[in-house]
Amino acid sequence: MLRRIKKFFITTGEITQFSARYFREVLFPPYEFQELLKQSFLIGNKSIGLVGSTGFIMGIVLTLQTRPTLVEFGAESWMPSMVGIAIVREIGPVITALICAGKVGSGISAELASMKVTEQIDAMEVSGTNPFKYLVITRVTAATIMLPVLVVFADLVSLIGSAMVEYLKGGVTLQLYFSKVFEYLNYGDLIPSIVKSFFFGFAIAIVSCYKGFNSSKGTEGVGRTANEAVVISSMLVFVLDFIAVLISDIFYDL
Amino acid sequence: MMIQENNFKKPVIEIKDLHKSFGNNHVLRGFDFTLMDGENVALLGKSGSGKSVLIKCIIGLIKIDSGQMRVLGQSMSDMTQKKLNSIRRDVGFLFQGSALYDSMSVRENLEFPMRRHHEKNDDSKTLLVRVEEALDSVGLLHTLDLMPAELSGGMKKRVAIARTLILRPKIILYDEPTGGLDPITGREISHLINKVQEQYKTSALIITHDLACAKITTNRIVILSEGKNYIEGSYGVLEQSSDPVVQEFFKK
Numbered sequence: 001m002l003r004r005i006k007k008f009f010i011t012t013g014e015i016t017q018f019s020a021r022y023f024r025e026v027l028f029p030p031y032e033f034q035e036l037l038k039q040s041f042l043i044g045n046k047s048i049g050l051v052g053s054t055g056f057i058m059g060i061v062l063t064l065q066t067r068p069t070l071v072e073f074g075a076e077s078w079m080p081s082m083v084g085i086a087i088v089r090e091i092g093p094v095i096t097a098l099i100c101a102g103k104v105g106s107g108i109s110a111e112l113a114s115m116k117v118t119e120q121i122d123a124m125e126v127s128g129t130n131p132f133k134y135l136v137i138t139r140v141t142a143a144t145i146m147l148p149v150l151v152v153f154a155d156l157v158s159l160i161g162s163a164m165v166e167y168l169k170g171g172v173t174l175q176l177y178f179s180k181v182f183e184y185l186n187y188g189d190l191i192p193s194i195v196k197s198f199f200f201g202f203a204i205a206i207v208s209c210y211k212g213f214n215s216s217k218g219t220e221g222v223g224r225t226a227n228e229a230v231v232i233s234s235m236l237v238f239v240l241d242f243i244a245v246l247i248s249d250i251f252y253d254l
Numbered sequence: 255m256m257i258q259e260n261n262f263k264k265p266v267i268e269i270k271d272l273h274k275s276f277g278n279n280h281v282l283r284g285f286d287f288t289l290m291d292g293e294n295v296a297l298l299g300k301s302g303s304g305k306s307v308l309i310k311c312i313i314g315l316i317k318i319d320s321g322q323m324r325v326l327g328q329s330m331s332d333m334t335q336k337k338l339n340s341i342r343r344d345v346g347f348l349f350q351g352s353a354l355y356d357s358m359s360v361r362e363n364l365e366f367p368m369r370r371h372h373e374k375n376d377d378s379k380t381l382l383v384r385v386e387e388a389l390d391s392v393g394l395l396h397t398l399d400l401m402p403a404e405l406s407g408g409m410k411k412r413v414a415i416a417r418t419l420i421l422r423p424k425i426i427l428y429d430e431p432t433g434g435l436d437p438i439t440g441r442e443i444s445h446l447i448n449k450v451q452e453q454y455k456t457s458a459l460i461i462t463h464d465l466a467c468a469k470i471t472t473n474r475i476v477i478l479s480e481g482k483n484y485i486e487g488s489y490g491v492l493e494q495s496s497d498p499v500v501q502e503f504f505k506k
Contacts, residue, residue, distance in 0.1 A: 114356070122315055123353035127367040128339040 018210045032138050039142035055154035059161030080177045081184035083162045088189050092155040097200035101233040105208040109229035112212025113222040140205040147201030188252035196244035204233040264291040266457050272321035281307050283481030294458045296468035299478035305461045309427045314338045343371050346418030346426040352410040354402040361398050388416040408439035428460040432467045444470040
């Protein structure tokens with residue numbers, strides 16, 4: 001038990017140092033713009049299908065599950081605003097981040113771990129390239145930029161799914177549905193949601209890169225590394241979400 | 255202990271009293287070595303004796319604890335990253351497992367070191383000519399657009415050799431060039447090492463367990479034992495040695 005606690009603190013310290021190195025190196029040249037663009041495309045393109053379909057289903061399910069209760073209290077007109085706020089504030093960012101932790105995080109950590117095991121990272125260094133800049137900074141920056149984009153997309157698709165249910169079950173037009181959604185949504189809902197998405201993206205990518213970059217124990221370690229990266233980054237998403245809600249409450253009086 | 259003098263004049267790698275430890279594991283304990291210009295030297299040693307650590311120290315992937323190391327006349331201690339990169343331009347490194355980038359095609363693998371070593375001004379046509387020339391010299395021109403996963407172990411080694419040649423290095427460090435290959439392919443790689451030396455006038459330090467490779471490729475063999483240069487000499491001389499440590503390597 002003591003050993004586990006010690007390991008937890010050591011890993012936390014190392015991830016903090018790894019993050020500090022990111023901030024130290026991200027501002028100074030050489031800048032790997034081409035690799036950053038490639039990684040941004042890969043992260044966005046790889047996840048957009050999964051994020052879109054999951055968001056769509058979440059919108060439908062949430063509306064179908066809450067509708068009977070609201071109908072019972074005669075409050076079905078509150079449905080668009082309630083679903084809108086729930087999706088934009090919480091469901092959209094958290095579900096998207098968890099999907100990215102599973103898909104993007106595991107991909108990054110497994111790729112870097114296998115590069116480490118097969119000496120590709122050393123080969124890169126011998127070729128006059130700083131592997132931290134080329135592999136870590138590009139991936140972390142790309143994930144930090146792309147996650148909010150994916151969250152906005154997931155929110156939109158989720159609301160479309162919800163609007164479809166409302167149209168089919170209650171005859172609410174798309175125009176009326178969205179006008180109700182935006183009537184009750186304000187900056188206090190949108191800004192914290194977008195801001196925390198940046199942090200989710202950063203946390204997922206930095207943990208995954210740290211795990212991949214420090215992988216050992218040969219090919220056996222590659223699978224374990226990917227697994228650990230997903231578990232830690234998923235946990236971090238919830239911790240960051242908790243902190244974000246506390247801070248939002250101070251600024252926006254939720 | 256030196257058994258045979260050689261005829262080479264200018265040293266390209268000079269190592270004196272090199273020490274390197276990992277915790278309590280003292281891998282190199284006062285290693286001395288000189289590689290002369292145009293010479294091919296094989297480094298023999300048991301697994302875990304520090305052979306790979308030594309060549310990673312030479313290329314600056316691992317920092318030494320103490321001792322002196324000069325590569326192409328430049329001291330490797332307290333070297334700036336920029337200077338280290340300029341040394342790395344002149345020192346090719348063949349990794350044990352080839353270390354080709356899985357996500358890049360053969361062509362991109364070969365272009366990568368050129369682009370990184372600030373040959374960015376070269377247009378893609380010039381880069382392609384250099385890539386084709388390097389691939390041609392290892393007999394694999396037809397693999398230009400293949401991915402590493404589509405190549406056999408021997409082909410990967412050849413492509414990796416082509417990648418080390420692309421910057422026309424003065425020294426090539428080979429880490430187990432025939433490791434994991436069948437004897438026939440291993441022999442082909444050994445002859446390729448000789449061909450490369452003749453064509454590009456390189457010097458080479460070859461880490462190997464394969465005596466056939468050492469016999470074909472080298473002018474001199476160094477045996478690393480207990481972190482030190484135990485003995486060195488030509489293949490023929492060492493083969494006749496009655497020293498028990500030497501005999502461990504040469505007994506059939």
